[in-house]
Amino acid sequence: MQSLAVVYFPNINSSKINNFRRKYDPNWKIIPPHITLVSPLSDIPEDQLLKHVEEVIRYLKAFPINLAGLTKSFDDYLFLLVKEGNDEIMSLHDKLYSGMLVNNLPKDVTFVPHLTLGYFRKDNHFHQELFERTLEEAGELDISCIFDSVTIIKGDELTPAKIIRTFKLK
Numbered sequence: 285m286q287s288l289a290v291v292y293f294p295n296i297n298s299s300k301i302n303n304f305r306r307k308y309d310p311n312w313k314i315i316p317p318h319i320t321l322v323s324p325l326s327d328i329p330e331d332q333l334l335k336h337v338e339e340v341i342r343y344l345k346a347f348p349i350n351l352a353g354l355t356k357s358f359d360d361y362l363f364l365l366v367k368e369g370n371d372e373i374m375s376l377h378d379k380l381y382s383g384m385l386v387n388n389l390p391k392d393v394t395f396v397p398h399l400t401l402g403y404f405r406k407d408n409h410f411h412q413e414l415f416e417r418t419l420e421e422a423g424e425l426d427i428s429c430i431f432d433s434v435t436i437i438k439g440d441e442l443t444p445a446k447i448i449r450t451f452k453l454k
Contacts, residue, residue: 287441289325289445292431295430311400323390340379361402
């Protein structure tokens, strides 16, 4: 089933991140490094989501972000966290989940702006040793860029996601 999502693709040299993701993130071929702003939705018409996102971001200005620091999510993913720009991204997330999306806000998970680096659950078990080695390998990732766009994508989570539209911020 095709779903729509709203993401930010950082304007960075992603080769280092993708080399890392290639080893540890099973979805690295499906979607480039990104920050998810609205989780996949299958019950919203594309044209309505386009209008909603356009309205929400209409007056937003681009802002600097910095990704640094690592953490493990509750479901065993490794996240590169947003340090600078975190409050702005959280505010945008909240605005996107207003209006027509208010009932789609995930209630069981707290939103943490991040870029996913890997997944460490195999055969229903968390792989602690591999996770710890990966933390050492990730080292001190520190990425800065300007958050200057929001992209709507469509995909089935099995094949590469298709970009529907990118909205530039002022």
